[in-house]
Amino acid sequence: MLHKTRGIVFSYTEYRETSLIVKIYTELFGIQSYIVNGVRKKNAKLNVGWFQPLTLVELVVYHKERHGLQRISEIRPMPALRDIPFDVIKSTIVLFLNEVLCKAIKEEEENQLLFEFLFNTIQLFDVQQPVSKDFHLLFLIRLTRYLGFYPIQNYDTQHPFFNLIDGKFQSQIPLHPYYLNESAALNFSNLIFNSADLSARLNITAEDKKKLIENILEYYRLHIGGFFGVKSHKILEQIFE
Structure with a gap:
């Protein structure tokens, strides 16, 4: 089942050649770990910069109770941080x-x-x-x-x-x-x-x-x-x- 929620990125680790495992503190589900496929490809639609510490995001996620690794359907910075990444x-x-x-x-x-x-x-x-x-x-x-x-x-x-x-x-x-x-x-x-x-x-x-x-x-x-x-x-x- 898909759920829309806000989140705060805590950390990520590289997974295989092109993917990330991202830990996000979500509004609906608390701390969750998500696999994000293909984000490190050359022409990826997603930006690795969206997964920097304490980036604020809006997510659409698949959520299964007691399931260690969840999946993201959609993600975007919301709101985009103006100063923190550059100061x-x-x-x-x-x-x-x-x-x-x-x-x-x-x-x-x-x-x-x-x-x-x-x-x-x-x-x-x-x-x-x-x-x-x-x-x-x-x-x-x-x-x-x-x-x-x-x-x-x-x-x-x-x-x-x-x-x-x-x-x-x-x-x-x-x-x-x-x-x-x-x-x-x-x-x-x-x-x-x-x-x-x-x-x-x-x-x-x-x-x-x-x-x-x-x-x-x-x-x-x-x-x-x-x-x-x-x-x-x-x-x-x-x-x-």
């Missing part, structure tokens, strides 16, 4: 966020709120001018709301430590090593406070931003099984230096 900063941020999303989202089921957040946010980032170099930090905190572990914002001078396991600030150092000290917790609190505006700029040093992103990734690791091995933020650090 070095934006494309590097997208590569990092794509790596996180691939490791964080695994469900083969519909999640309308999460899908709408991702689809709309990618469009906003594509046209954002000037680009916020803190977008990825703000995005990752906002994303936790849809993944189910948004941190409780109860920071004050009486609660200066952040418990990475419980997801809240507390008055004393916990009896485990997964926490942020006073200075790191303050930066984390400011990030939560500013995350409502994805164009916000964080008033902290470059070194503090490096620590902050490591803290966020640790927070993800503690709340998502199998979340490890994210490396592309190191490329971001080089570009922002």
Whole structure:
């Protein structure tokens, strides 16, 4: 049976001589893997560029429940991204966020709120001018709301430590090593406070931003099984230096 759905491309791998296997986060079916035949032929109707990370697409697909590899009948970019493919900063941020999303989202089921957040946010980032170099930090905190572990914002001078396991600030150092000290917790609190505006700029040093992103990734690791091995933020650090 054919279904029309929107999707967000996560990744692809080359398959045989002319085909691709593409992982797409779809509006109707969650994460799905599709085989796309002939896309790497010389005169192919489809463009390999349509399968770059976080490309927004409209699909007509054949869908079979509990079937590992699905098939695409039609696909097109919708809407076509204007800046991300050509802007070095934006494309590097997208590569990092794509790596996180691939490791964080695994469900083969519909999640309308999460899908709408991702689809709309990618469009906003594509046209954002000037680009916020803190977008990825703000995005990752906002994303936790849809993944189910948004941190409780109860920071004050009486609660200066952040418990990475419980997801809240507390008055004393916990009896485990997964926490942020006073200075790191303050930066984390400011990030939560500013995350409502994805164009916000964080008033902290470059070194503090490096620590902050490591803290966020640790927070993800503690709340998502199998979340490890994210490396592309190191490329971001080089570009922002």
